Amino acid sequence: MPFGYSKQKALNEVEHILNATLWAHLLFVLHCVKKASQGMALFHFFSLFNTKINVSRAPSDFRDVA
Template identity: 85%
Template sequence: MRFGTSKQKALNEVELILNATLWADLLFVLHSVKKALQGMALLRFFSLFNTKIIVSSAPSDFRGVTYSFNS
């Protein structure tokens, strides 16, 4: 066995672990950005209708949730 072989093997293992960690971090960031953009799109969609939700005490399963559309 040559001198330094185990050191090179250890360095290769560390490099693989770092690469995997960086890819996992990148995927997490992309996932977070995607979710944030979906939330913004949903907000924009509902703001198109200028919707207010009013909760009153009507006898129904939805507890009297009524929608008010402002023009």
């Protein structure tokens, strides 16, 4: 076996581990971004829904003002 073979093999294995770790982190970040965007979409939908309810209630809330 050549002298540098085990060192090169170890470096290759470390590189594979680092690549797998980086891909795992990238997938986790993408998953978090997807969940956050879904959460923001739901928040936006419900805030629009609440705004519509508040606007429809507004005339009855201000009946005594006029």
